[in-house]
Amino acid sequence: MSETIYDRLGGFPGVRRVVTAFYKRILDSVVLEHHFRHADMRRLVDHQTKFMAALMGGPYAIDEIGLRKAHRHLGITRGEFREMSALLRETLAEEGVPPGDIELVLARMARLEPAVIAEAA
Template sequence: MSETLYDRLGGRDAIASVVDRFYERVLSDEQVAHYFDDVDMQKQRAHQTQFISAVAGGPVDYDGQSMEEAHEHLGITRPDFEAIATHLDETLAEFDVPEDDRAAVLEAIAEYEDAIVAAA
């Protein structure tokens, strides 16, 4: 059996560490921090860890709201989506995740871009 992206990222604990650092970066970015003003960040971190684990092929099923339901009220713009994706890429790089694996994570997340970004 070949190693999944989830395995290469180091499994749930490593992904949770990446998610914690990712949100530190996002919350310190004035462009996008406001999206999280009224968000329970402990729950958000858990959901994001579960989501990334699932899209990376881990033994995890994401059981949160659909991407549309979770984001429709936020009015996320494409530039803000890209800023947040950049934070994720830079955070993965900070954790020494190889470029190919970072690209694979971002490609998996990009599949949800139309569900996350508000219609213009």
């Protein structure tokens, strides 16, 4: 079995480090921070770490129905999704993730865009 991005990042602790850095960028984003003002960040980072781990080939699954239900009331736009993707790209690069792995994670995430944005509901 080949090594996954999840493995190369050091498993759950490495992915959690990336997610924590990612959310620091999100909370600094004038485009995105309003979605997180009242969020339980500890719970969100834990959940998002499992989600990112799944995108990176880790031992977690993505529930697209649950993803759609969790986001449908938030009114997330394509522009906000693009901003989030750009911040994830920056975070992964800063964490030393190779460009090919970054593109793979972003491609996997892009396939889930219809489950996240309001315009696709």
